[in-house]
Amino acid sequence: MGAAMRRLDWASTPVGPVGTWPESLRAAVSLLLASSHPMYLAWGEEYVQFFNDAFRPVLGSAHVQALGRSARETFAETWDVMGPLLERGRAGDPTTEEDRCLPLELDGRVEERHFTLCYSALRREGGEPGGVLVTGFETTRHREEAARREQMARLEAEAANKAKDEFLAIVSHELRTPLGAILIWTQLLRQEAVDADTVARALGIIERSTKSLAQLLDDLLDVSRIVSGKIRLEARPVDLPSVLQVAVEAAQPAAEQKGVTIESSLERPLIPVSGDPGRLQQIAGNLLSNAIKFTPAGGRIHVRLERAGPQARIQVIDTGMGIRPDFLPYIFEHFRQADTTSTRENRGLGLGLAIARHLVELHGGAIEAESAGEGQGASFTITLPLIEGAVAALLPEEKGQAASLGTLRAGGLNGVKVLVVDDAEDARDALSMLLGQFGARVTAVGSADEALAILERDQPDVLLSDIAMPDEDGYSLIRKVRARAAAQGGLVPAAALTAYASPEDRLKALRAGYHDHLPKPVDPAVLVETVANLARRGQPSPSARSR
Numbered sequence: 001m002g003a004a005m006r007r008l009d010w011a012s013t014p015v016g017p018v019g020t021w022p023e024s025l026r027a028a029v030s031l032l033l034a035s036s037h038p039m040y041l042a043w044g045e046e047y048v049q050f051f052n053d054a055f056r057p058v059l060g061s062a063h064v065q066a067l068g069r070s071a072r073e074t075f076a077e078t079w080d081v082m083g084p085l086l087e088r089g090r091a092g093d094p095t096t097e098e099d100r101c102l103p104l105e106l107d108g109r110v111e112e113r114h115f116t117l118c119y120s121a122l123r124r125e126g127g128e129p130g131g132v133l134v135t136g137f138e139t140t141r142h143r144e145e146a147a148r149r150e151q152m153a154r155l156e157a158e159a160a161n162k163a164k165d166e167f168l169a170i171v172s173h174e175l176r177t178p179l180g181a182i183l184i185w186t187q188l189l190r191q192e193a194v195d196a197d198t199v200a201r202a203l204g205i206i207e208r209s210t211k212s213l214a215q216l217l218d219d220l221l222d223v224s225r226i227v228s229g230k231i232r233l234e235a236r237p238v239d240l241p242s243v244l245q246v247a248v249e250a251a252q253p254a255a256e257q258k259g260v261t262i263e264s265s266l267e268r269p270l271i272p273v274s275g276d277p278g279r280l281q282q283i284a285g286n287l288l289s290n291a292i293k294f295t296p297a298g299g300r301i302h303v304r305l306e307r308a309g310p311q312a313r314i315q316v317i318d319t320g321m322g323i324r325p326d327f328l329p330y331i332f333e334h335f336r337q338a339d340t341t342s343t344r345e346n347r348g349l350g351l352g353l354a355i356a357r358h359l360v361e362l363h364g365g366a367i368e369a370e371s372a373g374e375g376q377g378a379s380f381t382i383t384l385p386l387i388e389g390a391v392a393a394l395l396p397e398e399k400g401q402a403a404s405l406g407t408l409r410a411g412g413l414n415g416v417k418v419l420v421v422d423d424a425e426d427a428r429d430a431l432s433m434l435l436g437q438f439g440a441r442v443t444a445v446g447s448a449d450e451a452l453a454i455l456e457r458d459q460p461d462v463l464l465s466d467i468a469m470p471d472e473d474g475y476s477l478i479r480k481v482r483a484r485a486a487a488q489g490g491l492v493p494a495a496a497l498t499a500y501a502s503p504e505d506r507l508k509a510l511r512a513g514y515h516d517h518l519p520k521p522v523d524p525a526v527l528v529e530t531v532a533n534l535a536r537r538g539q540p541s542p543s544a545r546s547r
Contacts, residue, residue: 025122035052040058042086042132043130092121095119102114113140118137120134178209178213181205223355233275238280244314247281248303251292267305275384288303291378317378320377320378324374353369413535414440419463420465421465432444435531447469462495464531465497465514468498478513481494495530496518
C-alpha cells in the first residue's frame with residue numbers, strides 16, 4: 001500500500017498516515033489507483049482530494065498545485081455547482097450527472113469531452129459521512145456514434161422520402177398515360193366518319209390500356225398486402241415445369257411484339273414443390289416481363305429449370321441492358337428504379353421484382369440477381385425446396401388457360417335469367433350488354449332493396465352483385481338471400497363482382513354466401529363462363545327432375 005500511495009505524490013495532508021485511514025478510504029484509493037477511468041476522491045470536512053492519472057487532464061497543468069489541497073480551493077470558480085454535488089454524494093444520496101461536458105488539457109491543447117459522473121459515498125469507521133468518490137465514464141464516443149446514427153437515419157429518411165416522391169410521380173404518369181389514350185380514342189369513336197380499321201385500332205388500344213391499368217392496380221395491391229403482411233398462399237404440390245410453361249406462353253405475345261426470342265429448357269420429370277400455383281406463375285411472369293422490358297429487339301431470353309440437390313433452380317437469363325453495379329444491391333427493393341427521370345425509356349412502376357422476391361421468400365426459397373454491368377445482360381436465379389418423396393398422384397389437375405371471348409359459344413347463355421346488382425349505372429349497362437349478347441335475359445338494379453324486390457316476383461337463375469354499395473352492401477344482400485327458403489330464391493347461385501380483390505376479400509365473400517368471387521375489372525370471357533357454370537349449378541339433376 002505504501003508504494004501505491006507514493007504514486008499519488010501528494011504533500012502531507014490532515015488525513016494522517018495511511019495506517020490510520022478508515023477501511024473505506026483505503027479501499028477507495030486502491031480502486032482509484034488501479035482504474036483507467038477518471039476518478040476523484042474528496043475526504044473530510046475540508047474535502048482533501050486525491051485523483052488518479054486519468055483525472056489529471058481535467059485539472060490540466062494545475063494538477064500539481066491541486067494535490068493535497070481542498071476541493072473548495074481547486075474548484076473555487078465552480079464551487080456553487082461542485083459543492084452541492086459533492087455534499088449530496090458524501091451524504092449518500094444517489095447522484096449521477098449525465099452528459100457532463102469537461103474541458104480536458106491534452107498535449108497542450110484543450111478538448112471538450114463528455115462524461116457520465118457517478119458520486120459514491122465513503123463512510124468513516126462509525127458509519128457517519130466521510131467523503132465522496134467521483135467516477136467518470138466517458139460518453140464522447142457514444143455521443144459521436146449516436147450523432148452518426150442520427151445523421152444516417154436522417155439521410156436514409158430523406159432518401160426514402162425522395163424515392164416515395166419519385167414513385168408517386170411514376171404512378172401518376174403510368175395511370176394517366178393509358179387513361180389519356182382511352183379518353184382520346186373513345187371520343188374519336190363518337191365521330192361519325194370513323195372507318196372500320198380505325199374502330200378496330202381504337203378498340204385494341206382501349207383493351208390494352210385497360211389491361212395495363214388492371215396490372216398496375218394488381219401490383220399496387222400486392223405491395224400493400226406485402227407491407228401489411230396479408231399475403232397468403234394456397235399451398236399444395238405443384239409441378240414447376242407446367243407452371244413455367246404457362247408463364248412462358250403468356251409472355252410470348254409481348255416478346256414477339258418487341259422482337260425478343262424466349263427459349264426454355266425445363267427439366268422433366270421434376271419432383272414437385274409445395275406452393276401456390278398462381279403465385280409461382282406470377283413470380284415467373286414478373287421475371288419474364290422484366291427481361292422483355294429491358295431486352296432490345298433481336299435479344300434473347302432463356303428460361304431454365306433444373307434440379308440442384310434438394311432444390312429446384314429456376315433461371316431467367318437475358319441479353320438485355322444489364323444492371324449497374326451501384327444499383328444491383330437495390331434491385332429487389334420497393335419503389336426503387338435505376339432511372340426515375342422523365343426521359344426514362346421503360347415504363348412501369350418497378351414493383352415486379354420486389355413482389356417476386358417476397359413471394360419467393362414466402363415459398364421458403366431465395367432469389368438472386370447477377371449482371372456484369374450495363375449492356376451485359378442480367379440473370380435472375382430462384383431456388384425452391386423440393387418435396388422429397390411426393391407422388392405424382394398428389395398433383396392436382398392443372399387448369400387450362402381461360403378462353404377468349406371470341407371462342408365462347410354464341411348463345412351459350414340462352415334463356416338464362418341473370419339479376420345484376422350494381423350501384424354504378426355504367427357497370428350495369430356494360431354487364432347487361434355483354435351477357436345479353438350471349439343470350440341471357442338480364443335484369444339490372446342499383447341497390448340491394450331493388451334486388452330483394454325482384455326476388456319476390458321472379459327468381460333469377462344467377463345473381464351477380466357488387467359488394468360496395470350505399471345503404472346496404474353486397475354482403476348484407478347475400479345473407480338476406482340465403483336466409484330465404486329455396487322457393488323464395490334462397491339457393492340462387494351467386495357471384496360477387498367487386499373491386500375488393502384480395503384473398504381475404506374472396507374468403508369473406510364465400511363465407512357470406514356467394515359461390516364465386518370475381519375481382520374487377522373482370523375478363524369478359526371469364527365472366528360469361530362463370531355465369532354459365534353458375535347456371536348449370538342451379539339446374540336440378542336428372543334424378544331430381546324425375547322425382
